[in-house]
Amino acid sequence: MTTPDLQSFFARIYRLVAKIPAGRVATYGQIAALAGSPRAARQVGYAMARAKAEWQLPCHRVVNKLGALAPEHAFDSPDWQRFLLQQEGITFLENGRINLKRHLWQPEADQI
């Protein structure tokens, strides 16, 4: 159709991120693909940076495909994201990355 963007891709990204259950993590590419643009993974991170705290988005549950967390400057405190994830039961490897094999979010049709 001529109007594929109901509001903006960011809006869809926010909606998807909000559906990530606690104790699970999703990748930027995963969110981007669900939003309709598999190649727009960067925009997912951009959307997180522009996200407002009032939206209460679990942006700390969004990581890259390597399991590495966002840059330190992205959160209030350098290890704030890691702290939140550990509080939800996320396990980290010795190299400081998340064990995606164990905590990667598997979106279902009803979740979208």
Added chain:
DNA sequence: GTGATGACGTCTT
């Protein structure tokens, strides 16, 4: 409308 930006991903070394 053009150019620059960037919380990524993939390829190559």
Added chain:
DNA sequence: CAAGACGCCATCA
């Protein structure tokens, strides 16, 4: 998989 370079693509100035 580590580190660097290029590409992608929506948003911002």
